[in-house]
Amino acid sequence: MLKALADWALRLARRVVLAVARLGPVPRHVAFIMDGNRRFARKLNLQPGDGHRLGFKRLEETLDWCMQLGIQVVTVYAFSIENFKRPKDEVDILMDLAERKFAEFATKSDLIEKHGISVRVVGNVDMLPERVYRAACKVTAETRQNTKAILNICCPYTARNEMANAISEVVAGAQRGDIRDTDICEEAIEKCLYTEDCPPVDILVRTSGEARLSDFLLWQVSRDCMMHFLDILWPEFSFWDMLPILLNFQANYARLEASRAEARIRAAQSIDSLDAATACTGRGGELIHRTGPSVEDELARTQRLSNFYTKKKQLQQLCSFIFGTKRH
Numbered sequence: 001m002l003k004a005l006a007d008w009a010l011r012l013a014r015r016v017v018l019a020v021a022r023l024g025p026v027p028r029h030v031a032f033i034m035d036g037n038r039r040f041a042r043k044l045n046l047q048p049g050d051g052h053r054l055g056f057k058r059l060e061e062t063l064d065w066c067m068q069l070g071i072q073v074v075t076v077y078a079f080s081i082e083n084f085k086r087p088k089d090e091v092d093i094l095m096d097l098a099e100r101k102f103a104e105f106a107t108k109s110d111l112i113e114k115h116g117i118s119v120r121v122v123g124n125v126d127m128l129p130e131r132v133y134r135a136a137c138k139v140t141a142e143t144r145q146n147t148k149a150i151l152n153i154c155c156p157y158t159a160r161n162e163m164a165n166a167i168s169e170v171v172a173g174a175q176r177g178d179i180r181d182t183d184i185c186e187e188a189i190e191k192c193l194y195t196e197d198c199p200p201v202d203i204l205v206r207t208s209g210e211a212r213l214s215d216f217l218l219w220q221v222s223r224d225c226m227m228h229f230l231d232i233l234w235p236e237f238s239f240w241d242m243l244p245i246l247l248n249f250q251a252n253y254a255r256l257e258a259s260r261a262e263a264r265i266r267a268a269q270s271i272d273s274l275d276a277a278t279a280c281t282g283r284g285g286e287l288i289h290r291t292g293p294s295v296e297d298e299l300a301r302t303q304r305l306s307n308f309y310t311k312k313k314q315l316q317q318l319c320s321f322i323f324g325t326k327r328h
Helices: 002-021 037-043 048-069 081-085 088-107 110-115 130-142 159-176 186-190 239-251 253-275 295-320
Strands: 029-033 073-077 117-122 149-154 203-206 226-229 279-281 287-289
Touching: 002 048, 002 239, 029 048, 037 048, 048 073, 048 088, 048 110, 048 239, 081 088, 088 117, 088 130, 110 117, 117 130, 159 186, 186 295, 203 239, 226 239, 239 253
Parallel strands: 029 073, 029 203, 073 149, 117 149, 203 226
Antiparallel strands: 279 287
Protein backbone atom coordinates (compact mmCIF):
# COMPACT_ATOMS: atom_id res chain seq x y z
CA MET A 1 0.00 0.00 0.00
CA LEU A 2 2.77 2.41 0.96
CA LYS A 3 4.74 1.51 -2.15
CA ALA A 4 1.72 2.13 -4.38
CA LEU A 5 1.17 5.50 -2.69
CA ALA A 6 4.84 6.42 -3.13
CA ASP A 7 4.73 5.46 -6.83
CA TRP A 8 1.61 7.58 -7.33
CA ALA A 9 3.23 10.56 -5.62
CA LEU A 10 6.35 10.16 -7.76
CA ARG A 11 4.31 10.05 -10.98
CA LEU A 12 2.37 13.13 -9.89
CA ALA A 13 5.60 14.97 -9.09
CA ARG A 14 7.03 14.09 -12.48
CA ARG A 15 3.92 15.38 -14.29
CA VAL A 16 4.14 18.66 -12.38
CA VAL A 17 7.86 19.06 -13.07
CA LEU A 18 7.33 18.20 -16.76
CA ALA A 19 4.65 20.87 -17.01
CA VAL A 20 6.91 23.47 -15.42
CA ALA A 21 9.90 22.44 -17.56
CA ARG A 22 7.85 22.91 -20.75
CA LEU A 23 7.45 26.58 -19.87
CA GLY A 24 11.13 27.14 -20.64
CA PRO A 25 13.14 26.33 -23.79
CA VAL A 26 13.12 22.61 -24.54
CA PRO A 27 15.85 20.86 -26.54
CA ARG A 28 14.69 19.82 -29.98
CA HIS A 29 17.10 16.92 -30.44
CA VAL A 30 18.52 14.70 -27.67
CA ALA A 31 20.89 11.77 -28.21
CA PHE A 32 21.61 8.89 -25.84
CA ILE A 33 24.48 6.42 -25.65
CA MET A 34 22.67 3.65 -23.79
CA ASP A 35 25.67 2.13 -22.04
CA GLY A 36 25.82 -0.20 -19.04
CA ASN A 37 23.25 -2.92 -19.74
CA ARG A 38 25.73 -5.78 -19.25
CA ARG A 39 27.19 -4.27 -16.08
CA PHE A 40 23.68 -3.78 -14.71
CA ALA A 41 22.93 -7.45 -15.37
CA ARG A 42 26.12 -8.52 -13.57
CA LYS A 43 25.24 -6.20 -10.69
CA LEU A 44 21.95 -8.08 -10.20
CA ASN A 45 23.40 -11.53 -11.04
CA LEU A 46 21.35 -11.69 -14.24
CA GLN A 47 22.23 -12.90 -17.71
CA PRO A 48 23.51 -10.31 -20.24
CA GLY A 49 20.32 -10.74 -22.27
CA ASP A 50 18.25 -9.68 -19.26
CA GLY A 51 20.30 -6.50 -19.02
CA HIS A 52 19.66 -5.67 -22.67
CA ARG A 53 15.92 -6.34 -22.28
CA LEU A 54 15.79 -4.01 -19.30
CA GLY A 55 17.72 -1.47 -21.37
CA PHE A 56 15.07 -1.54 -24.11
CA LYS A 57 12.36 -1.13 -21.48
CA ARG A 58 14.21 1.92 -20.16
CA LEU A 59 14.37 3.30 -23.70
CA GLU A 60 10.58 3.13 -23.99
CA GLU A 61 10.11 4.89 -20.66
CA THR A 62 12.67 7.55 -21.58
CA LEU A 63 11.07 8.07 -24.98
CA ASP A 64 7.68 8.57 -23.31
CA TRP A 65 8.76 11.42 -21.05
CA CYS A 66 10.89 12.95 -23.82
CA MET A 67 7.75 13.18 -25.93
CA GLN A 68 5.75 14.59 -23.01
CA LEU A 69 8.45 17.20 -22.58
CA GLY A 70 8.13 18.22 -26.24
CA ILE A 71 11.46 16.96 -27.59
CA GLN A 72 11.12 16.53 -31.35
CA VAL A 73 13.91 14.03 -32.08
CA VAL A 74 15.53 11.31 -29.98
CA THR A 75 18.56 9.48 -31.39
CA VAL A 76 19.89 6.41 -29.60
CA TYR A 77 23.02 4.33 -30.05
CA ALA A 78 21.50 0.85 -29.99
CA PHE A 79 24.21 -1.26 -31.62
CA SER A 80 27.68 -0.38 -32.88
CA ILE A 81 29.22 -2.06 -35.89
CA GLU A 82 32.02 -2.96 -33.49
CA ASN A 83 29.51 -4.91 -31.35
CA PHE A 84 29.50 -7.67 -33.97
CA LYS A 85 32.85 -8.65 -32.42
CA ARG A 86 31.12 -9.61 -29.18
CA PRO A 87 30.40 -13.31 -28.38
CA LYS A 88 27.97 -14.80 -30.89
CA ASP A 89 25.45 -15.74 -28.18
CA GLU A 90 25.21 -12.13 -27.02
CA VAL A 91 24.95 -10.78 -30.57
CA ASP A 92 22.17 -13.28 -31.32
CA ILE A 93 20.28 -12.13 -28.21
CA LEU A 94 20.63 -8.50 -29.25
CA MET A 95 19.46 -9.25 -32.79
CA ASP A 96 16.46 -11.22 -31.50
CA LEU A 97 15.58 -8.36 -29.18
CA ALA A 98 15.96 -5.77 -31.94
CA GLU A 99 13.76 -7.78 -34.30
CA ARG A 100 11.04 -8.11 -31.67
CA LYS A 101 11.12 -4.44 -30.68
CA PHE A 102 11.09 -3.27 -34.30
CA ALA A 103 8.04 -5.46 -34.90
CA GLU A 104 6.29 -4.07 -31.81
CA PHE A 105 7.02 -0.48 -32.82
CA ALA A 106 5.68 -1.19 -36.32
CA THR A 107 2.32 -2.70 -35.43
CA LYS A 108 1.28 -2.63 -31.79
CA SER A 109 3.00 0.11 -29.86
CA ASP A 110 0.69 2.47 -27.98
CA LEU A 111 3.71 4.66 -27.31
CA ILE A 112 4.51 5.15 -31.01
CA GLU A 113 0.88 5.76 -31.91
CA LYS A 114 0.14 8.10 -28.99
CA HIS A 115 3.06 10.39 -29.74
CA GLY A 116 3.01 10.07 -33.55
CA ILE A 117 6.63 8.92 -33.70
CA SER A 118 8.39 8.13 -36.97
CA VAL A 119 10.84 5.33 -36.19
CA ARG A 120 13.95 5.20 -38.34
CA VAL A 121 16.51 2.43 -38.11
CA VAL A 122 19.68 4.02 -39.44
CA GLY A 123 23.21 2.81 -40.00
CA ASN A 124 24.76 0.13 -42.16
CA VAL A 125 21.56 -1.93 -42.15
CA ASP A 126 22.92 -4.31 -44.80
CA MET A 127 25.00 -5.85 -42.00
CA LEU A 128 21.86 -6.96 -40.14
CA PRO A 129 20.60 -10.53 -40.41
CA GLU A 130 17.86 -10.86 -43.02
CA ARG A 131 15.02 -11.16 -40.50
CA VAL A 132 16.20 -8.13 -38.52
CA TYR A 133 16.70 -6.15 -41.72
CA ARG A 134 13.12 -6.86 -42.77
CA ALA A 135 11.81 -5.80 -39.35
CA ALA A 136 13.89 -2.60 -39.53
CA CYS A 137 12.56 -1.75 -42.99
CA LYS A 138 9.01 -2.53 -41.91
CA VAL A 139 9.02 -0.28 -38.86
CA THR A 140 10.53 2.55 -40.92
CA ALA A 141 7.89 2.10 -43.64
CA GLU A 142 4.93 1.62 -41.27
CA THR A 143 5.70 4.72 -39.18
CA ARG A 144 6.90 7.02 -41.97
CA GLN A 145 3.60 8.92 -42.02
CA ASN A 146 3.96 9.88 -38.34
CA THR A 147 5.06 13.49 -38.21
CA LYS A 148 4.98 14.61 -34.58
CA ALA A 149 8.38 13.24 -33.54
CA ILE A 150 11.31 11.12 -34.71
CA LEU A 151 13.14 8.22 -33.08
CA ASN A 152 16.46 7.41 -34.77
CA ILE A 153 17.69 3.96 -33.76
CA CYS A 154 21.35 3.65 -34.79
CA CYS A 155 21.79 -0.05 -35.49
CA PRO A 156 24.41 -1.06 -36.59
CA TYR A 157 26.26 2.22 -36.65
CA THR A 158 29.53 4.10 -36.35
CA ALA A 159 30.06 7.76 -37.15
CA ARG A 160 33.03 6.98 -39.40
CA ASN A 161 30.88 4.64 -41.46
CA GLU A 162 28.12 7.27 -41.63
CA MET A 163 30.50 9.98 -42.86
CA ALA A 164 32.14 7.66 -45.38
CA ASN A 165 28.68 6.74 -46.70
CA ALA A 166 27.67 10.41 -46.94
CA ILE A 167 30.82 11.33 -48.85
CA SER A 168 30.29 8.37 -51.20
CA GLU A 169 26.73 9.52 -51.93
CA VAL A 170 27.89 13.05 -52.75
CA VAL A 171 30.70 11.80 -54.98
CA ALA A 172 28.31 9.41 -56.74
CA GLY A 173 25.94 12.33 -57.34
CA ALA A 174 28.76 14.28 -58.95
CA GLN A 175 29.76 11.29 -61.10
CA ARG A 176 26.16 10.90 -62.30
CA GLY A 177 26.06 14.57 -63.17
CA ASP A 178 23.36 15.41 -60.61
CA ILE A 179 25.69 18.01 -59.12
CA ARG A 180 29.04 19.47 -60.12
CA ASP A 181 32.38 18.82 -58.46
CA THR A 182 32.36 22.43 -57.30
CA ASP A 183 29.04 21.81 -55.50
CA ILE A 184 30.69 19.36 -53.07
CA CYS A 185 30.77 21.08 -49.69
CA GLU A 186 29.98 20.56 -46.01
CA GLU A 187 26.32 21.30 -46.62
CA ALA A 188 26.07 18.58 -49.28
CA ILE A 189 27.75 16.02 -47.01
CA GLU A 190 25.59 17.01 -44.03
CA LYS A 191 22.45 16.48 -46.13
CA CYS A 192 23.56 12.89 -46.74
CA LEU A 193 24.00 12.02 -43.07
CA TYR A 194 21.38 9.81 -41.42
CA THR A 195 20.12 12.83 -39.44
CA GLU A 196 19.76 14.95 -42.59
CA ASP A 197 16.31 16.38 -41.87
CA CYS A 198 16.64 16.56 -38.09
CA PRO A 199 17.43 19.69 -36.06
CA PRO A 200 20.95 19.99 -34.59
CA VAL A 201 21.73 17.79 -31.59
CA ASP A 202 21.26 19.95 -28.48
CA ILE A 203 22.16 17.41 -25.79
CA LEU A 204 24.06 14.14 -25.79
CA VAL A 205 23.90 11.90 -22.71
CA ARG A 206 26.07 8.87 -22.06
CA THR A 207 25.48 6.61 -19.09
CA SER A 208 27.84 4.12 -17.33
CA GLY A 209 30.52 6.60 -16.29
CA GLU A 210 32.46 6.43 -19.55
CA ALA A 211 33.53 9.86 -20.82
CA ARG A 212 33.91 9.09 -24.53
CA LEU A 213 31.74 9.16 -27.64
CA SER A 214 32.59 5.68 -28.97
CA ASP A 215 32.23 6.79 -32.60
CA PHE A 216 28.69 8.16 -32.18
CA LEU A 217 27.41 11.25 -34.05
CA LEU A 218 30.90 12.74 -34.35
CA TRP A 219 29.82 15.17 -37.08
CA GLN A 220 26.56 16.16 -35.41
CA VAL A 221 27.98 16.94 -31.95
CA SER A 222 31.07 18.77 -33.18
CA ARG A 223 29.42 22.18 -32.76
CA ASP A 224 27.40 23.63 -29.89
CA CYS A 225 26.18 20.36 -28.38
CA MET A 226 26.01 20.00 -24.60
CA MET A 227 27.49 16.63 -23.59
CA HIS A 228 26.88 14.93 -20.25
CA PHE A 229 28.50 11.73 -18.97
CA LEU A 230 26.59 10.17 -16.08
CA ASP A 231 27.98 7.70 -13.59
CA ILE A 232 24.90 5.49 -13.65
CA LEU A 233 24.00 2.48 -15.77
CA TRP A 234 21.44 2.83 -18.56
CA PRO A 235 18.69 0.66 -16.98
CA GLU A 236 18.94 2.93 -13.91
CA PHE A 237 18.53 6.16 -15.90
CA SER A 238 15.38 8.16 -15.10
CA PHE A 239 13.72 11.50 -15.66
CA TRP A 240 15.21 12.71 -12.38
CA ASP A 241 18.70 12.09 -13.78
CA MET A 242 17.77 14.08 -16.87
CA LEU A 243 16.23 16.99 -14.96
CA PRO A 244 19.55 18.69 -13.96
CA ILE A 245 20.72 18.34 -17.59
CA LEU A 246 17.51 19.95 -18.82
CA LEU A 247 17.83 22.80 -16.32
CA ASN A 248 21.43 23.33 -17.38
CA PHE A 249 20.30 23.51 -21.00
CA GLN A 250 17.66 26.10 -20.15
CA ALA A 251 20.13 28.16 -18.13
CA ASN A 252 22.58 28.21 -21.05
CA TYR A 253 20.05 28.39 -23.88
CA ALA A 254 20.69 32.03 -24.76
CA ARG A 255 24.44 31.45 -24.96
CA LEU A 256 23.95 28.32 -27.07
CA GLU A 257 21.66 30.09 -29.55
CA ALA A 258 24.01 33.08 -29.73
CA SER A 259 26.92 30.77 -30.49
CA ARG A 260 24.97 29.06 -33.27
CA ALA A 261 23.89 32.39 -34.75
CA GLU A 262 27.49 33.59 -34.68
CA ALA A 263 28.62 30.40 -36.43
CA ARG A 264 26.01 30.94 -39.17
CA ILE A 265 27.16 34.51 -39.66
CA ARG A 266 30.83 33.44 -39.85
CA ALA A 267 29.96 30.77 -42.41
CA ALA A 268 28.01 33.26 -44.52
CA GLN A 269 30.82 35.81 -44.32
CA SER A 270 33.36 33.17 -45.30
CA ILE A 271 31.33 32.19 -48.34
CA ASP A 272 30.77 35.83 -49.28
CA SER A 273 34.47 36.62 -49.00
CA LEU A 274 35.29 33.76 -51.35
CA ASP A 275 32.42 34.05 -53.79
CA ALA A 276 32.46 37.83 -54.06
CA ALA A 277 36.23 38.12 -54.39
CA THR A 278 37.32 40.02 -57.47
CA ALA A 279 41.08 39.68 -57.20
CA CYS A 280 43.81 37.39 -55.92
CA THR A 281 47.58 37.27 -56.08
CA GLY A 282 49.08 35.06 -58.78
CA ARG A 283 52.21 32.91 -58.59
CA GLY A 284 54.45 35.79 -59.66
CA GLY A 285 52.88 38.26 -57.28
CA GLU A 286 50.85 39.98 -59.98
CA LEU A 287 47.24 40.90 -59.33
CA ILE A 288 44.84 38.58 -61.14
CA HIS A 289 41.27 39.80 -61.45
CA ARG A 290 38.41 37.35 -61.41
CA THR A 291 34.69 37.60 -60.99
CA GLY A 292 32.76 35.70 -58.35
CA PRO A 293 29.71 33.62 -59.24
CA SER A 294 26.69 35.55 -60.40
CA VAL A 295 23.31 35.41 -58.73
CA GLU A 296 22.17 33.14 -61.55
CA ASP A 297 25.09 30.78 -60.90
CA GLU A 298 24.25 30.60 -57.19
CA LEU A 299 20.58 29.96 -57.91
CA ALA A 300 21.53 27.19 -60.34
CA ARG A 301 23.85 25.64 -57.75
CA THR A 302 21.13 25.77 -55.10
CA GLN A 303 18.68 24.15 -57.50
CA ARG A 304 21.15 21.38 -58.38
CA LEU A 305 21.68 20.57 -54.70
CA SER A 306 17.94 20.65 -54.03
CA ASN A 307 17.27 18.26 -56.92
CA PHE A 308 20.07 16.01 -55.68
CA TYR A 309 18.59 15.82 -52.16
CA THR A 310 15.10 15.16 -53.54
CA LYS A 311 16.33 12.39 -55.82
CA LYS A 312 18.29 10.83 -52.98
CA LYS A 313 15.21 10.74 -50.74
CA GLN A 314 13.12 9.20 -53.52
CA LEU A 315 15.72 6.49 -54.06
CA GLN A 316 15.81 5.80 -50.33
CA GLN A 317 12.06 5.38 -50.18
CA LEU A 318 12.05 3.19 -53.27
CA CYS A 319 14.99 0.93 -52.43
CA SER A 320 15.85 1.14 -48.74
CA PHE A 321 12.39 0.92 -47.23
CA ILE A 322 10.70 -1.67 -49.45
CA PHE A 323 10.93 -4.39 -46.85
CA GLY A 324 11.35 -7.98 -47.92
CA THR A 325 14.07 -7.08 -50.42
CA LYS A 326 17.63 -7.21 -49.11
CA ARG A 327 20.02 -4.52 -50.35
CA HIS A 328 23.41 -5.69 -51.57
